[in-house]
Amino acid sequence: IAAFKALNKVRVINAFGAALKGSFLKSHEKLQNVEDINIGFNPIAAENLQYLSKLPKLKALCLTDSTLDDNGLRYLTGLSNLQSLQLAGMRKITDKSVPVLAHMTGLLSLDVRNSSISFNGICALKNLKLTSICLPPHSYPPQELATIRKLFPKTLLSFAGTVGDETKSYFAPIK
Structure with missing residues (x-):
């Protein structure tokens, strides 16, 4: 991890x-050009996420299948410039x-x-200008699917798992 300290031109960390527990993020002053960090499937220590807000060019963050929960995610509060966030497989995120x-x-x-983000949680994000949402594989009733589509009319929606014919009808190509 000490090698990260000397890599001030790095744009992507995979x-x-x-x-990793994410302690390399403490060297944020050396990571000022990082735009994309993939630290998924790691036992990230929540407190190390606080350093992400010090990365001015960070646009994409993957935390997929990490051990974080809602309390840990609060450290991401300052990431208003983030464009892509992957929280797949994080069942403790509600x-x-x-x-x-x-x-x-x-x-x-x-x-x-x-x-574990619910239908109501997804709906509460309606003010974001999302172009793509990968949703939990809940069995959304047709009325809920219609509501999601109405709230996010120009957003590409996808689900984990397979999509049946009935669901496909709600997600016709965006025009």
């Missing part, structure tokens, strides 16, 4: 599944994290597959 997500006003792409 440490997926590297058994509607309690929605206020944090709602303040990410630059967010365009959100992946919450296999999280």
